[in-house]
Amino acid sequence: MIDLIVLVVTTFVLGLLGLTVVSRNGQYLINKLFAVLTAMAILWGIANYSTNHVTGYEQQLFANKLSLFIGFLLIQTMWFLSIYFPKKIDERKIQRRVSFFVTITLLILTLFTDKIVNSVVYVPTKKITDIITGELFYVYVLAAAIFFGLLVYNFYTTYRAKELDSLQRQQIKYASMGLLFSFVWVMLVAAVIPSITNNWEISKFGSVGTLFMVAFISFSIVRYKLFDIKTVVVRGFVYTITTTVLVTIYSGISLPIKNYLVQANVGAYTSTITEIVLLGMFGVSFYPLKLYFDRVTTKYFFRDHYNVQEVLKTINTILSVSVDLDKMLHRVGGILKKTLLIEHCAFIIDEDQITGQIRYINVGKSVSKVSLPQGIDKLFRGRNVVIVDQLKDEGVEQELKKYLVFQSIAVLVKLRGVEEHGHVENQGYIILSDKKSGKGFSGQDEKMLDILSGQLAVAAENLIHLDEIVHFNIKLQDEVTDATKQLKVKNKKLQELDETKDEFVSMASHQLRTPLTSIKGYLSMVLDGDTGELKPAQKQFLDQAYMSTQRMVYLIADLLNLSRLKTGKFVITPQPTNLAGMIEGEIHQIEETAKSRGHKVSFMCDPSIPDLMLDDMKTRQVIMNFIDNAIYYTPEGGKIQVFLEQKDGKAIFKVSDNGIGVAKEDQKELFAKFYRAGNARKARPDGTGLGLYMAKMVIDAEGGDLLFSSEEGKGSTFGFSFDINQLKPQ
Numbered sequence: 001m002i003d004l005i006v007l008v009v010t011t012f013v014l015g016l017l018g019l020t021v022v023s024r025n026g027q028y029l030i031n032k033l034f035a036v037l038t039a040m041a042i043l044w045g046i047a048n049y050s051t052n053h054v055t056g057y058e059q060q061l062f063a064n065k066l067s068l069f070i071g072f073l074l075i076q077t078m079w080f081l082s083i084y085f086p087k088k089i090d091e092r093k094i095q096r097r098v099s100f101f102v103t104i105t106l107l108i109l110t111l112f113t114d115k116i117v118n119s120v121v122y123v124p125t126k127k128i129t130d131i132i133t134g135e136l137f138y139v140y141v142l143a144a145a146i147f148f149g150l151l152v153y154n155f156y157t158t159y160r161a162k163e164l165d166s167l168q169r170q171q172i173k174y175a176s177m178g179l180l181f182s183f184v185w186v187m188l189v190a191a192v193i194p195s196i197t198n199n200w201e202i203s204k205f206g207s208v209g210t211l212f213m214v215a216f217i218s219f220s221i222v223r224y225k226l227f228d229i230k231t232v233v234v235r236g237f238v239y240t241i242t243t244t245v246l247v248t249i250y251s252g253i254s255l256p257i258k259n260y261l262v263q264a265n266v267g268a269y270t271s272t273i274t275e276i277v278l279l280g281m282f283g284v285s286f287y288p289l290k291l292y293f294d295r296v297t298t299k300y301f302f303r304d305h306y307n308v309q310e311v312l313k314t315i316n317t318i319l320s321v322s323v324d325l326d327k328m329l330h331r332v333g334g335i336l337k338k339t340l341l342i343e344h345c346a347f348i349i350d351e352d353q354i355t356g357q358i359r360y361i362n363v364g365k366s367v368s369k370v371s372l373p374q375g376i377d378k379l380f381r382g383r384n385v386v387i388v389d390q391l392k393d394e395g396v397e398q399e400l401k402k403y404l405v406f407q408s409i410a411v412l413v414k415l416r417g418v419e420e421h422g423h424v425e426n427q428g429y430i431i432l433s434d435k436k437s438g439k440g441f442s443g444q445d446e447k448m449l450d451i452l453s454g455q456l457a458v459a460a461e462n463l464i465h466l467d468e469i470v471h472f473n474i475k476l477q478d479e480v481t482d483a484t485k486q487l488k489v490k491n492k493k494l495q496e497l498d499e500t501k502d503e504f505v506s507m508a509s510h511q512l513r514t515p516l517t518s519i520k521g522y523l524s525m526v527l528d529g530d531t532g533e534l535k536p537a538q539k540q541f542l543d544q545a546y547m548s549t550q551r552m553v554y555l556i557a558d559l560l561n562l563s564r565l566k567t568g569k570f571v572i573t574p575q576p577t578n579l580a581g582m583i584e585g586e587i588h589q590i591e592e593t594a595k596s597r598g599h600k601v602s603f604m605c606d607p608s609i610p611d612l613m614l615d616d617m618k619t620r621q622v623i624m625n626f627i628d629n630a631i632y633y634t635p636e637g638g639k640i641q642v643f644l645e646q647k648d649g650k651a652i653f654k655v656s657d658n659g660i661g662v663a664k665e666d667q668k669e670l671f672a673k674f675y676r677a678g679n680a681r682k683a684r685p686d687g688t689g690l691g692l693y694m695a696k697m698v699i700d701a702e703g704g705d706l707l708f709s710s711e712e713g714k715g716s717t718f719g720f721s722f723d724i725n726q727l728k729p730q
Contacts, residue, residue, distance in 0.1 A: 178216025185209030333363025
């Protein structure tokens with residue numbers, strides 16, 4: 001009965017372990033080999049059990065032969081696993097060829113001859129079958145011992161290999177111990193001791209040896225992440241324990257109740273109800289009991305367990321709302337400390353890759369500032385997370401590993417920035433110390449840190465740029481403030497110069513106006529024939545002189561008006577004014593100039609327009625400016641039309657030409673002081689840019705509206721309009 005219980009337990013545990021490993025990462029050869037090993041162990045246990053429980057001589061003989069052969073295959077599977085565990089070191093081609101030859105030979109000798117097992121004898125008093133060994137039985141033992149030696153040799157050479165990291169060394173240490181203890185137990189209990197004592201009763205406990213393998217490999221899974229199935233194994237164990245406890249409790253309660261019901265001769269209906277109640281209690285109790293075992297296993301096996309998504313979500317929230325780089329890194333460092341259960345962590349942020357300026361942030365216990373050696377990037381090779389324990393003990397990695405261990409660095413995470421033009425900028429590193437528990441960093445830790453590396457790199461880069469912008473704004477504000485002070489000083493000087501200029505312009509204009517008036521008056525008298533009849537040539541020259549004098553008078557008037565505007569002395573003096581007569585007089589004055597340029601000037605007038613209260617001198621100046629501009633900005637042979645019309649209660653004056661027009665980009669600024677359009681400067685370089693500005697000032701002051709439309713290359717229309725009712729003389 002004991003050997004059956006042992007068989008059932010080992011079969012269940014080995015089967016569960018093998019299926020879990022192969023279903024978790026079935027694509028890896030090592031996982032497949034381990035699954036084969038567990039299958040061989042189960043088959044050998046069944047064969048070993050059947051040697052003492054089958055009937056009939058032939059069946060007993062075959063069961064013992066099969067048990068020995070499967071036992072040899074189990075040893076060979078262990079040996080084959082030693083070649084590839086924890087990773088393949090070299091080919092071992094000779095071993096594999098010898099293994100194939102020996103396996104075939106032993107298959108033939110064991111199953112089809114009596115050279116290994118000669119016969120069997122059933123001993124009724126012991127209820128076992130004794131084996132009568134053949135003359136080559138010790139050849140079988142020797143072959144098994146040789147493969148055991150190769151197994152030990154492979155594990156030893158693999159353990160000493162430089163390619164392995166410390167975590168893999170721990171895995172191979174405990175897994176090999178489990179396999180070796182199992183092998184020794186099986187060989188001693190199932191073969192050596194029975195053959196020496198000629199008593200095979202002890203062989204039925206051979207399958208107990210497989211429990212050594214289960215114990216050591218389970219420890220390696222939980223402690224050193226063997227096959228990366230810790231969570232699956234532990235949670236499976238929880239379900240098994242929960243179910244076992246409930247079944248035990250259910251059996252302990254239900255059996256006495258059933259016996260009582262039978263003795264009390266209770267009906268079938270009552271028995272059924274009782275069964276349903278008990279099953280209900282079983283179902284209701286399962287989940288609370290499972291939660292209890294979950295808490296227990298979490299406490300002892302998953303102290304460092306955490307939800308990756310929840311941690312990353314919390315960190316992402318911090319990254320999205322942070323505006324200060326130091327505070328953000330301290331908060332993220334605090335979460336990493338709490339989540340990974342480490343002593344401290346630090347951040348090295350490359351703020352300026354050109355100048356080499358870095359920022360170092362330490363979170364946790366006070367430690368000296370860590371500096372990373374040259375060539376540290378060689379450790380990453382396309383990955384973002386380097387676990388120092390997993391570095392190789394050879395070459396450059398060995399040297400860097402020694403330095404990192406000396407600096408108490410357990411994990412190094414590269415902060416990879418955004419890829420631009422095929423190049424990824426390194427934003428810095430995260431440095432993590434060892435865990436407080438002394439455990440290594442898991443695949444879950446590595447995955448979480450790998451995701452975090454990209455997110456934190458982008459956030460750090462953004463905040464570095466934000467800091468640059470803030471500092472730039474502060475610097476710019478200081479420069480603007482300084483420049484403003486300088487501008488105020490210069491502006492004050494300019495204002496003083498401008499006032500001096502205005503005073504000079506005002507004084508010069510007054511001084512020039514008197515002689516120009518005299519010159520204009522004398523020229524007018526000569527042209528009117530007061531000094532005698534003029535020859536045509538003389539009249540032409542004097543007309544030109546008179547027009548130039550008139551322009552000078554208007555220019556001086558503009559300068560005086562501009563000066564008055566600045567000093568607040570610009571005053572409109574309204575008086576009854578006949579617009580038609582005023583316009584005709586101005587046209588008459590420029591007729592000769594228009595003819596000399598080949599222009600045709602026409603005037604269309606509505607005689608019903610009444611006199612209006614306007615400033616005669618200033619309005620005349622505006623009219624002359626519009627007509628004068630039409631003449632000078634229209635190419636020779638142009639057409640100039642002057643209109644004075646009444647429409648909708650308004651007196652409207654317009655001057656239209658087919659001249660050079662005004663470009664669209666110049667039209668908004670055309671009436672600004674001293675502004676001149678580009679094509680106007682080319683056509684008439686001597687202009688001042690005051691005529692239209694003063695025209696707008698005058699028309700606005702008189703309560704009128706300025707009219708303007710133009711298209712470059714096709715001509716312009718300038719004018720004004722006045723509300724007749726508002727400006728009628730009272």
